[in-house]
Amino acid sequence: MSSLSRAPRGAAAAVAVALLAIGAASGCRQGMYNQPKKKPLSESHFFHDGLSARVPPADTVARGWLRADAAYARGIGPDGKFVSTLPQEVVFSRELLLRGRQRFDVFCSPCHGREGNGLGMIVQRGFKQPPSYHIERLQHQPIGYFFDVMTNGFGQMSSYASQVPVEDRWAIAAYIRALQLSQHAVVADLPQRDRDALAAATAATVASPAAAAQTEPSR
Numbered sequence: 001m002s003s004l005s006r007a008p009r010g011a012a013a014a015v016a017v018a019l020l021a022i023g024a025a026s027g028c029r030q031g032m033y034n035q036p037k038k039k040p041l042s043e044s045h046f047f048h049d050g051l052s053a054r055v056p057p058a059d060t061v062a063r064g065w066l067r068a069d070a071a072y073a074r075g076i077g078p079d080g081k082f083v084s085t086l087p088q089e090v091v092f093s094r095e096l097l098l099r100g101r102q103r104f105d106v107f108c109s110p111c112h113g114r115e116g117n118g119l120g121m122i123v124q125r126g127f128k129q130p131p132s133y134h135i136e137r138l139q140h141q142p143i144g145y146f147f148d149v150m151t152n153g154f155g156q157m158s159s160y161a162s163q164v165p166v167e168d169r170w171a172i173a174a175y176i177r178a179l180q181l182s183q184h185a186v187v188a189d190l191p192q193r194d195r196d197a198l199a200a201a202t203a204a205t206v207a208s209p210a211a212a213a214q215t216e217p218s219r
């Protein structure tokens, strides 16, 4: 046998020794790795009911999951009905509506459309068409109802509770109200500046319909 073929055998032996050494060194940790333990729902002879997992005391709440305020957490007031105003934790502001619009456009508009008419892209591709937010029945639903639909889902629509946190669900609900108003506002609802602009535009249309049509912004 040449010394060439012996060399690899010597190397293999060295590797084996090294592996043994590593194994021996980590051996002392095995005891800590393999501590006696029970997996959830596995059998136990320690407890009289034979279960290893203990039943939490009644009304136990996981840390961070206390939902004591039903108005904020579920949209339900003390009378057991959906709240018709924002809960006190939610501050109504322009920022709230902007956040609501941004979240709505991300999570809801794919089906409900950016105007809330129920003609989003997924619907155009064949998903069930949701009702428009502008039908009378939904116009008259209290704001807590919209929060509830997002939280628990509705018919074919799944819950968004795991994707959209509580504060964002309120922002979206507030924005839906704004969307609804946008389709049903009367002139008296507009600020004076917009009323003036509307009056000027109307006057221009009456004076010269063709010219007014030309200056209309294309959408």
Ligand code: HEC
Pocket (backbone or CB within 6 Å): 104, 107, 108, 109, 110, 111, 112, 122, 127, 128, 129, 130, 131, 146, 149, 150, 154, 155, 156, 157, 160, 164, 172
């Ligand atoms: C994947 C499509 C889809 C998405 C995304 C979606 N919805 Fe819906 N939504 C539906 C469908 C479909 C219905 C009608 C369900 C039915 O009648 O079975 C519906 C119904 C509703 C209704 C009306 C319930 C009623 O009383 O008729 C509301 C309000 C609503 N959705 C709000 C939202 C909000 C807010 C979001 C975003 C957080 C959202 N939806 C996201 C598909 C969707």
